[in-house]
Amino acid sequence: MDGMSTLRNRVETHPIAGSLGAVVTGVDLSRPMDAHTLAELRTALLDHLVIFFRDQALTPATQLAFARHWGDIHLHPFMTGMPDQPEVLEIRKTPADKRNFGGSWHTDQMFSPKPAMGTMLYAKQVPSVGGDTMFSNQYLAYDALSDGMKRMLARMNAVCVGDKKRGGVSRKDFNAATIAMTTVEPPKDVQTTSVHPVIRTHPETGRKSLYIGNHVHYFEGMTEAESQPLIDYLRAHSVRPEFTCRFPWQNGSLAFWDNRCTQHFAINDYPAETRVMHRVTICGDAPF
Numbered sequence: 001m002d003g004m005s006t007l008r009n010r011v012e013t014h015p016i017a018g019s020l021g022a023v024v025t026g027v028d029l030s031r032p033m034d035a036h037t038l039a040e041l042r043t044a045l046l047d048h049l050v051i052f053f054r055d056q057a058l059t060p061a062t063q064l065a066f067a068r069h070w071g072d073i074h075l076h077p078f079m080t081g082m083p084d085q086p087e088v089l090e091i092r093k094t095p096a097d098k099r100n101f102g103g104s105w106h107t108d109q110m111f112s113p114k115p116a117m118g119t120m121l122y123a124k125q126v127p128s129v130g131g132d133t134m135f136s137n138q139y140l141a142y143d144a145l146s147d148g149m150k151r152m153l154a155r156m157n158a159v160c161v162g163d164k165k166r167g168g169v170s171r172k173d174f175n176a177a178t179i180a181m182t183t184v185e186p187p188k189d190v191q192t193t194s195v196h197p198v199i200r201t202h203p204e205t206g207r208k209s210l211y212i213g214n215h216v217h218y219f220e221g222m223t224e225a226e227s228q229p230l231i232d233y234l235r236a237h238s239v240r241p242e243f244t245c246r247f248p249w250q251n252g253s254l255a256f257w258d259n260r261c262t263q264h265f266a267i268n269d270y271p272a273e274t275r276v277m278h279r280v281t282i283c284g285d286a287p288f
């Protein structure tokens, strides 16, 4: 990755870490977007994996309009969108909440047969300090594995589950006891368990990455007990500090990340304050 690079037009990217992540300047996301700018943003996303925009003034409708340039909108089967804009999920944490949404390393909707390609998160109200989000580069996590491990994982698939019912408690009941955001049982016709390759190939860059978010329950053809030690190893490996960046939010910031080659983690370190974010998730392809 280079230092500050000027893309063809007015879009500039400013990396925030050696591994991934860049702040993009020169774009007002609330305005209609021309094809040239969109192409520059796609290049920035593919190069940096997560791109950040500061000082944006977005409504749910204008955030959604920007998101629609990237594909159809992926609705979260367990969470309910905003009443007048169901494609936008409001992520709200107040001092009354014990947990936060997204507070473990994961990649979005890995339990779906076609997991989300990308996610756009817009900051409406951020705490005075804390509430950052971390990201990890899963190309680097793959590249750093030994050849032997790469060979073994190349033949393996993971069973990814949206509601693991740990201790017999459903996601809906667990969330009801710990966060105020409403969690629902998914419609019966929506698939929330899927089998995906542990090493996936990015459909646009052709690069291989490790695909091991928190929805991985066990490896196909193995028991949970047999799978767990390797899951633990790979999950720890996938978020080594040198693969990560950390984004400090301000009101009006927007992050757009590529779920096909990253994981992210929302840090819960603002117990006495409120954080409100608006999230739109874009449909993706079946991993291969």
Ligand code: SIN
Pocket: 091, 101, 102, 103, 119, 121, 132, 133, 264, 265, 266, 267, 277, 279
């Ligand atoms: C998420 O996992 O989508 C939420 C991330 C955040 O709130 O920082």
